[in-house]
Amino acid sequence: MRELHKAGIEVIMDVVYNHSGEGSELGPAVCFKGIDNPTYYCLTGSAMEPFRYYVNYTGCGNTLNLANPHVIRLVLDSLRYWVETMHVDGFRFDLASVLGRENGMFEKSASFFDAISQDPVLNRIKLIAEPWDIGTYQVGNFPVDWSEWNGKFRDTIRKFCKGDSGQLTDLGYRLTGSADLYGEDGRSAYNSINFITCHDGFTLYDLVSYNYKHNEANLENNSDGTNDNNSWNCGFEGETNDQNIINLRKQLIKNFVCYLLFSSGTPMILGGDEFMRTQRGNNNAYCHDNETSWFNWEYAKENPDMLNFYKKAIEFTKTHKIFQRRKFLLGRDLDANGVPDIRWFGKDTEKPSWDDPELRTVCYQLDEEEGHDHFFFIILNADYNMQYIRIPKLINRKKWHRVVDTSLESGEDFLDSGKEILLDPPDYYLVNPRSTVVLIGK
CATH class of the missing domain: 2.60.40.1180 (Golgi alpha-mannosidase II)
Incomplete structure (x- = not known):
C-alpha cells in the first residue's frame, strides 16, 4: 500500500459484505449461524417454520442482515480497520443493493448508509456501489455521497457499438455523464463509474469474439453465467485466422476505448483488456484458478498495437481537461x-x-x-x-x-x-x- 501511494496510485478495495461463506440452510455452521443466526441473516419461511430458510438476494445462499445495528457495527469496524490501519482510499461494495435493504426493500435512507455518512473515518473516503443484487436494480438510486457502477452505460454502449437499433437517445445521456441518473440529487458526472467490461462477464476481446457464453469448463452444463451479454462475434464464433474478422474485432475494441475514455464520468478499465486478454468465451470464470482466469502477459507482446492505442487514449484524456470534466455538459x-x-x-x-x-x-x-x-x-x-x-x-x-x-x-x-x-x-x-x-x- 505504501509503495502504491508513493507511485501516486490510490487503492480501491473490493469488499463483499452482502453474504457469508456459510451458504443456505444446507450449508455449514462456521461462525454467524452458531453465534446468533436471526441477528446476522435475513430469514424467511412458512407460518409453521418462520425462520427456517435463508433469504438469497446474493445468489450465494444467504444474505447478511444490514438492517441490524450489530451487523452494521461489524461491517463498519471492518471498514475502519482497512482505512485506518491499511490506509486504503476507498471501497467498491459487491452487490451493494443488499446493504440498503430493510424489510426486504431497498431504501436510499437505509440505516447502513446513514451510519457510513455519520462516521468520521468512512465519510471522507471513496464509496462505490455495484448498485444491484439478484432481486433489484438500483442504478442512480444510491445516496449523494456514493458513486456507482453505471450498468446502463455498459449496456447502451455495447448495444450501440454492435449496431443495435434504438440506442441513440440513451447514448446521449451515457456519453455526457448520465445526468438523468445523477443530476437530480446533488451528484455529478464523476459519480458515474463508466465501464464496458469488469471481472464478471466477458473480457473486451471476448465481447467482440463470442455471441454466446462458453462456460462448459465450470461443470454446470453451461447453465451458469448470464445470457444477456450484448456481444457480437463479428461473423465467427471464437478464435479465427480470418484477417478481416481479426481487423474488425480490433476496430470495435478501439471504438469501445474511445467511447469509454472520451465520455464524461469516471472510466474503469478491466485489466487485460488493453492487450486483448481472453477467457475463451467463459463469462463466469470466478471458479477457475488456471489459464482461464490468469493473466497471460504474452498477449501484451502479441498485441502491442492495442496496448499502444490504450496508452495514447489515456494520455490524450490527461492532456485535454475537457475529457476529465467532473460536471455535466x-x-x-x-x-x-x-x-x-x-x-x-x-x-x-x-x-x-x-x-x-x-x-x-x-x-x-x-x-x-x-x-x-x-x-x-x-x-x-x-x-x-x-x-x-x-x-x-x-x-x-x-x-x-x-x-x-x-x-x-x-x-x-x-x-x-x-x-x-x-x-x-x-x-x-x-x-x-x-x-x-x-x-x-x-
Missing part, C-alpha cells in the same frame, strides 16, 4: 466565446434525429474552456455503411485536424500530439463503417 456557452460546451450534430451539421431508431451515427463538438484553446469534433459511426459527415466551421481561423480514426492501421489510427493531419477539404469527412473519428480544432 450543459449545451451552454460557459466561456463567452459563442460556442456551447457541447453541441450535437447529425450527418449534415443539423441536429441529430434522436427518435430515429435506425440512426446509428451521431457527432458532437466539445469546447475546451477556460484557458484552453482547442475544440473537438467526435464522430461515432456504428452503422455498417460508410457515412458522409459534414464538419462545422471553426471560429478564430482555427482548422480541423485528424487525431483518431479507428478504421486505420496501427500508427495511423491515433496520431501523436503535433502530428495531427490537417483536414483537406475541411468541410466533410468520409467515415468508414463501424468506426470512430476524433478531430481537433486548433
Whole structure:
C-alpha cells in the first residue's frame, strides 16, 4: 500500500459484505449461524417454520442482515480497520443493493448508509456501489455521497457499438455523464463509474469474439453465467485466422476505448483488456484458478498495437481537461466565446434525429474552456455503411485536424500530439463503417 501511494496510485478495495461463506440452510455452521443466526441473516419461511430458510438476494445462499445495528457495527469496524490501519482510499461494495435493504426493500435512507455518512473515518473516503443484487436494480438510486457502477452505460454502449437499433437517445445521456441518473440529487458526472467490461462477464476481446457464453469448463452444463451479454462475434464464433474478422474485432475494441475514455464520468478499465486478454468465451470464470482466469502477459507482446492505442487514449484524456470534466455538459456557452460546451450534430451539421431508431451515427463538438484553446469534433459511426459527415466551421481561423480514426492501421489510427493531419477539404469527412473519428480544432 505504501509503495502504491508513493507511485501516486490510490487503492480501491473490493469488499463483499452482502453474504457469508456459510451458504443456505444446507450449508455449514462456521461462525454467524452458531453465534446468533436471526441477528446476522435475513430469514424467511412458512407460518409453521418462520425462520427456517435463508433469504438469497446474493445468489450465494444467504444474505447478511444490514438492517441490524450489530451487523452494521461489524461491517463498519471492518471498514475502519482497512482505512485506518491499511490506509486504503476507498471501497467498491459487491452487490451493494443488499446493504440498503430493510424489510426486504431497498431504501436510499437505509440505516447502513446513514451510519457510513455519520462516521468520521468512512465519510471522507471513496464509496462505490455495484448498485444491484439478484432481486433489484438500483442504478442512480444510491445516496449523494456514493458513486456507482453505471450498468446502463455498459449496456447502451455495447448495444450501440454492435449496431443495435434504438440506442441513440440513451447514448446521449451515457456519453455526457448520465445526468438523468445523477443530476437530480446533488451528484455529478464523476459519480458515474463508466465501464464496458469488469471481472464478471466477458473480457473486451471476448465481447467482440463470442455471441454466446462458453462456460462448459465450470461443470454446470453451461447453465451458469448470464445470457444477456450484448456481444457480437463479428461473423465467427471464437478464435479465427480470418484477417478481416481479426481487423474488425480490433476496430470495435478501439471504438469501445474511445467511447469509454472520451465520455464524461469516471472510466474503469478491466485489466487485460488493453492487450486483448481472453477467457475463451467463459463469462463466469470466478471458479477457475488456471489459464482461464490468469493473466497471460504474452498477449501484451502479441498485441502491442492495442496496448499502444490504450496508452495514447489515456494520455490524450490527461492532456485535454475537457475529457476529465467532473460536471455535466450543459449545451451552454460557459466561456463567452459563442460556442456551447457541447453541441450535437447529425450527418449534415443539423441536429441529430434522436427518435430515429435506425440512426446509428451521431457527432458532437466539445469546447475546451477556460484557458484552453482547442475544440473537438467526435464522430461515432456504428452503422455498417460508410457515412458522409459534414464538419462545422471553426471560429478564430482555427482548422480541423485528424487525431483518431479507428478504421486505420496501427500508427495511423491515433496520431501523436503535433502530428495531427490537417483536414483537406475541411468541410466533410468520409467515415468508414463501424468506426470512430476524433478531430481537433486548433
